[in-house]
Amino acid sequence: MQNHNTNKTLLAALMACLLFTSCSNRKVVDVDETIRDPSAENGSLIQVNPMIPNAVSLLLLESDELVSQGQATQAILTLKRALSISPGSALVQQHLAEVYLVEAAYKEAMYWSTLVVNQGPDQGELCERSRRTQALAAELLGQVEVQARALESIDSCTTAKPAQY
Amino acid sequence: MAGLFVPWYFYINYITDTIVQDQWDVPSVAYARPLELYEGLNLSPEALTFELDLLGYQSTSSAPQTGQYLFNNNTFTIQSKGFQFPDLSTPAQKISLTIQNDKVVSVTPRLARLEPHIIGRFFTSDFENRLPIVLNAIPDTMIKGLQAVEDRDFKNHHGVSWFGILRAAVKNILAGEVVQGGSTITQQLVKNKLRYHQTSFLRKAHEALAASILETKMTKAEILESYFNEVYWGQDGKVAVHGVVEAAQFYFAKPVSQLNVADQALLIGVIKGPSWYNPYRQTKRALLRRDVVLDVWLETGVINAKQHQLAKKTPLGLSKSRQLKTNFDDFMDVVRQQIKKQFSLGDLKRDGLRIFTTMDPYVQYKTTQTARKTSQWLDAEVESAILVSGAKSGELLAVSGSKTAASQYNRALFAKRQIGSLIKPLVYLSGLELLPTFDLNSTLKDMPLTVPTNDQKIWQPKNWDGNALGPISATQALVQSRNQATVDLGLKITLRKFINFLKQMGIQVQRNRHPALFLGAIELTPFEVQHVFGIFSSRGANQFVNAIRYVADQDNKILGRSQQSTSHQLATQNIDSINQAMHQVTTEGTARKLTSTFQLSGPLFGKTGTTNAGKDSWYAGFDHHYLATVWVGRDDNRATPYSGSNGALVLWGHLFKNLY
Numbered sequence: 058m059q060n061h062n063t064n065k066t067l068l069a070a071l072m073a074c075l076l077f078t079s080c081s082n083r084k085v086v087d088v089d090e091t092i093r094d095p096s097a098e099n100g101s102l103i104q105v106n107p108m109i110p111n112a113v114s115l116l117l118l119e120s121d122e123l124v125s126q127g128q129a130t131q132a133i134l135t136l137k138r139a140l141s142i143s144p145g146s147a148l149v150q151q152h153l154a155e156v157y158l159v160e161a162a163y164k165e166a167m168y169w170s171t172l173v174v175n176q177g178p179d180q181g182e183l184c185e186r187s188r189r190t191q192a193l194a195a196e197l198l199g200q201v202e203v204q205a206r207a208l209e210s211i212d213s214c215t216t217a218k219p220a221q222y
Numbered sequence: 223m224a225g226l227f228v229p230w231y232f233y234i235n236y237i238t239d240t241i242v243q244d245q246w247d248v249p250s251v252a253y254a255r256p257l258e259l260y261e262g263l264n265l266s267p268e269a270l271t272f273e274l275d276l277l278g279y280q281s282t283s284s285a286p287q288t289g290q291y292l293f294n295n296n297t298f299t300i301q302s303k304g305f306q307f308p309d310l311s312t313p314a315q316k317i318s319l320t321i322q323n324d325k326v327v328s329v330t331p332r333l334a335r336l337e338p339h340i341i342g343r344f345f346t347s348d349f350e351n352r353l354p355i356v357l358n359a360i361p362d363t364m365i366k367g368l369q370a371v372e373d374r375d376f377k378n379h380h381g382v383s384w385f386g387i388l389r390a391a392v393k394n395i396l397a398g399e400v401v402q403g404g405s406t407i408t409q410q411l412v413k414n415k416l417r418y419h420q421t422s423f424l425r426k427a428h429e430a431l432a433a434s435i436l437e438t439k440m441t442k443a444e445i446l447e448s449y450f451n452e453v454y455w456g457q458d459g460k461v462a463v464h465g466v467v468e469a470a471q472f473y474f475a476k477p478v479s480q481l482n483v484a485d486q487a488l489l490i491g492v493i494k495g496p497s498w499y500n501p502y503r504q505t506k507r508a509l510l511r512r513d514v515v516l517d518v519w520l521e522t523g524v525i526n527a528k529q530h531q532l533a534k535k536t537p538l539g540l541s542k543s544r545q546l547k548t549n550f551d552d553f554m555d556v557v558r559q560q561i562k563k564q565f566s567l568g569d570l571k572r573d574g575l576r577i578f579t580t581m582d583p584y585v586q587y588k589t590t591q592t593a594r595k596t597s598q599w600l601d602a603e604v605e606s607a608i609l610v611s612g613a614k615s616g617e618l619l620a621v622s623g624s625k626t627a628a629s630q631y632n633r634a635l636f637a638k639r640q641i642g643s644l645i646k647p648l649v650y651l652s653g654l655e656l657l658p659t660f661d662l663n664s665t666l667k668d669m670p671l672t673v674p675t676n677d678q679k680i681w682q683p684k685n686w687d688g689n690a691l692g693p694i695s696a697t698q699a700l701v702q703s704r705n706q707a708t709v710d711l712g713l714k715i716t717l718r719k720f721i722n723f724l725k726q727m728g729i730q731v732q733r734n735r736h737p738a739l740f741l742g743a744i745e746l747t748p749f750e751v752q753h754v755f756g757i758f759s760s761r762g763a764n765q766f767v768n769a770i771r772y773v774a775d776q777d778n779k780i781l782g783r784s785q786q787s788t789s790h791q792l793a794t795q796n797i798d799s800i801n802q803a804m805h806q807v808t809t810e811g812t813a814r815k816l817t818s819t820f821q822l823s824g825p826l827f828g829k830t831g832t833t834n835a836g837k838d839s840w841y842a843g844f845d846h847h848y849l850a851t852v853w854v855g856r857d858d859n860r861a862t863p864y865s866g867s868n869g870a871l872v873l874w875g876h877l878f879k880n881l882y
Contacts, residue, residue: 112260134309144614
């Protein structure tokens with residue numbers, strides 16, 4: 058009987074532990090603070106601003122507004138709509154990666170940020186944003202090596218001005 | 223007598239309880255992708271007109287009303303119907319857009335979205351199509367108009383109109399048979415619910431008692447609401463159209479709120495005999511019936527003289543979308559396959575889920591058209607299967623599983639066929655991934671070779687032309703589809719490593735451990751081939767072709783959405799190298815006909831595939847917008863005169879010629 062109770066206690070402790078672990082994995086990510094603001098300081102001589110239709114710009118603004126209102130699911134649908142207009146747009150893909158981070162869908166955040174890293178611009182602000190997102194997603198997924206690689210590659214997004222003589 | 227009446231009463235009482243508690247099974251609905259309208263969109267007037275016709279819009283030469291469009295001097299003015307999308311409610315609105323050289327050059331508002339077309343439903347076994355609506359969402363004229371035509375005493379009686387029955391009885395006695403019902407709306411509701419198809423005096427008594435009891439259990443408003451959701455309005459093939467929402471969609475392709483007085487009168491008129499007054503088949507009879515209803519409405523004050531005059535002048539205005547020959551069944555097969563991983567068939571048949579798919583109706587139309595002409599361009603004995611998806615998005619846009627509408631076998635999804643040389647891009651990609659010193663400039667030996675196999679035999683692969691070119695570059699070997707050079711590379715990779723590589727790409731090799739695998743001795747469906755080439759067209763971004771964007775419930779809550787993932791870690795530059803070679807295939811290799819004969823502008827990328835004696839003819843290729851796989855062959859797996867270049871490629875060329 059005592060053995061049975063001990064088992065029950067252990068099981069409850071295990072469940073609580075699992076629950077706690079699961080909760081601790083879900084981290085509230087402030088995209089502006091951790092990704093966008095530091096990337097905006099990117100001072101690369103070469104800045105790549107992908108061209109997108111006006112309609113996509115409207116949808117990006119709309120999704121940002123939805124995220125600020127805490128409606129990440131709606132924001133994702135809005136971005137998927139933008140992606141249906143510009144399927145290869147690195148800017149839309151980056152927005153998606155960031156919203157997935159906010160929604161704690163880290164695998165999706167990793168997928169979209171990796172796509173921007175592989176196929177998006179390799180210079181400038183967007184380049185840095187994708188690598189910061191990838192690094193953060195990798196950290197939250199426990200992929201230390203990917204995180205390290207992503208952090209190291211941030212510097213490659215900047216081409217410094219040549220020294221003046 | 224009383225001994226019979228008591229159990230009868232309890233039985234009817236029980237029946238009315240089931241009517242009150244009855245909940246409708248609402249079939250889930252699958253929608254095509256909505257057409258987004260924005261500046262810069264590649265869109266021909268033909269494509270937009272097709273889309274508008276499919277959605278039931280009517281062309282007009284004056285200022286368009288809701289559900290109409292005006293096309294004049296390259297400019298479309300559309301009065302849209304609005305739609306409740308899960309991300310945003312799109313209101314009914316005026317959209318103006320100008321198209322020049324098949325491109326939208328201006329549009330107001332800057333981003334507009336048309337409602338999506340319904341491409342399929344998940345029915346229960348009785349094939350009833352219904353979407354419930356609340357009473358206050360139904361136009362007042364229709365509610366009052368129903369009572370004026372079917373049951374003027376509805377507000378006052380208690381389920382049975384004795385005067386109505388008396389009047390009907392006199393007529394029936396004079397005629398010597400049952401010629402008039404005299405049923406109230408409540409009785410008709412009972413009749414519909416209990417599925418009475420015969421008229422007899424006993425049934426009438428049954429209905430009358432049930433209606434009287436029902437009136438004590440439901441308010442008049444509840445009875446009306448139930449009636450509008452229950453009543454049978456016609457037949458769409460084997461599917462029964464029930465309820466005003468589906469009737470409005472079926473006859474006018476409109477939401478109920480946007481039915482005009484003439485539309486409403488036709489619908490109310492049709493209730494008396496949906497088959498007899500079928501407006502699609504009996505146009506004159508239906509028009510007369512509508513006008514009778516309008517006269518009754520004027521006489522009873524439901525509408526005024528001006529409305530009456532205007533409605534009578536209005537043509538029937540039926541939706542043309544039913545008459546457009548489009549075939550969505552093959553695409554729905556894919557939707558069924560993909561959705562069953564997330565939802566049970568029971569949920570789909572009952573819960574009225576809204577499935578937003580990736581299907582592009584215009585691309586589907588062009589794909590079906592191409593497939594239907596297979597026998598015109600090729601031998602009458604061969605069948606075809608075609609799939610089209612977004613080159614970058616991995617979204618499935620169209621599927622054709624056969625060259626004929628009559629065929630029930632979806633070859634695109636279910637026909638496992640040997641893929642032949644379609645495997646070569648994967649052999650060369652695995653070489654780039656797995657062999658550190660290999661690139662497409664490396665030299666391969668295109669010469670006779672002898673390969674021992676696991677079953678102690680000797681295998682001697684030959685080239686399709688019987689020649690051997692000697693040492694050639696890997697690019698040349700891939701572009702010219704050289705078998706011996708490819709096996710030379712394959713042996714360097716090793717069969718074991720190649721099989722593991724295919725596994726990473728999502729291709730399972732079950733039994734085949736023969737080196738002929740390097741030349742495509744593996745059976746895949748056209749759909750699986752589409753997955754594989756999606757990796758190339760998206761530069762490694764997509765591994766899976768999705769047919770569903772997301773699924774919502776009736777309250778627009780998202781229940782599931784497509785998620786992208788990949789199980790490979792391919793280097794983008796390696797994929798780019800293979801794509802470069804596949805581009806050369808279309809300019810100087812086995813698919814050069816696309817640029818020379820078909821004069822497609824491209825840039826195009828692709829690979830032909832042929833199996834022994836032309837049993838299978840394949841072409842999988844893409845441009846920046848679309849990826850398409852075409853298979854041609856015989857169902858009995860017998861020989862055909864076709865290689866990939868003169869069989870599947872012909873359909874692919876015609877398809878792409880028609881898509882732009």
